[in-house]
């Protein structure tokens with residue numbers, strides 16, 4: 001029984017890669033209504049987290065989980081500028097909540113773990129490893145590691161991530177570790193594949209490092225759907241400077257759609 005509940009919850013969570021899907025679960029409340037578009041308000045309100053939910057509900061999140069992809073004081077002016085640029089391309093709401101325009105761009109929210117907001121009590125928590133944290137969001141010090149925000153263009157089936165690499169990501173002296181770059185590429189291409197195809201796992205990731213990326217720099221990670229063949233979703237990716245004049249890394253990735261049971265050791 002608990003296994004069934006966990007599988008159902010995890011199925012929901014794995015589907016929730018996109019803001020569109022997230023907003024569908026908010027009882028008609030647009031996710032944009034929960035997010036301020038003003039950078040300073042983002043900075044103040046993003047530290048608010050909600051208290052745990054003790055009762056069972058079909059919705060696994062509390063209403064205002066902390067979104068780690070909102071501006072904070074560690075963001076450089078270049079990071080804020082890129083964020084503002086893409087955020088301005090997203091849907092906007094009027095004051096009474098009705099959408100003023102429909103834009104193809106959506107900002108994806110980013111949590112340190114989805115499970116924190118699941119309900120179901122102690123038994124479910126044990127099943128889903130309550131101490132687990134998303135790798136890219138597991139250092140509390142802001143700006144020390146991965147600062148990033150992902151914007152998806154649903155019409156073009158592409159996305160752009162604005163990424164600021166913190167001082168704890170050093171590889172070659174003064175430059176970003178290749179594994180940290182690969183982590184971000186996996187995260188961004190995986191987010192796009194999950195947004196488009198539902199529950200997936202990375203099957204193959206190919207990287208070409210073209211230029212060293214200075215530590216502390218802000219880059220754009222552009223990802224786009226190449227093709228879908230049955231269970232296989234192929235994504236292309238390139239990492240550039242914010243003015244796109246410099247190419248840092250190119251990549252291709254293959255994601256395979258999985259059943260939720262795959263994560264529990266079942267291949268069915």
Ligand SMILES: CCCCCCCCCCCCCC(=O)SCCNC(=O)CCNC(=O)[C@H](O)C(C)(C)COP(=O)(O)OP(=O)(O)OC[C@H]1O[C@@H](n2cnc3c(N)ncnc32)[C@H](O)[C@@H]1OP(=O)(O)O
Nearest residue numbers: 013016017114186187190191201202203204232254256258
């Ligand atoms: C809101 C909450 C969200 C929070 C999330 C935040 C975002 C984070 C996003 C993070 C994202 C990060 C995510 C992560 O980091 S996921 C972690 C890293 N990945 C893994 O651990 C995956 C391990 N591998 C597996 O589990 C299985 O091998 C998979 C599931 C991949 C396939 O096993 P399965 O038994 O299911 O399928 P199959 O073997 O019949 O193959 C099916 C098809 O695929 C083709 N194939 C398979 N492998 C390869 C290969 N290497 N190159 C080329 N092709 C390959 C194969 O030929 C076949 O093609 P065809 O013959 O049908 O044509």
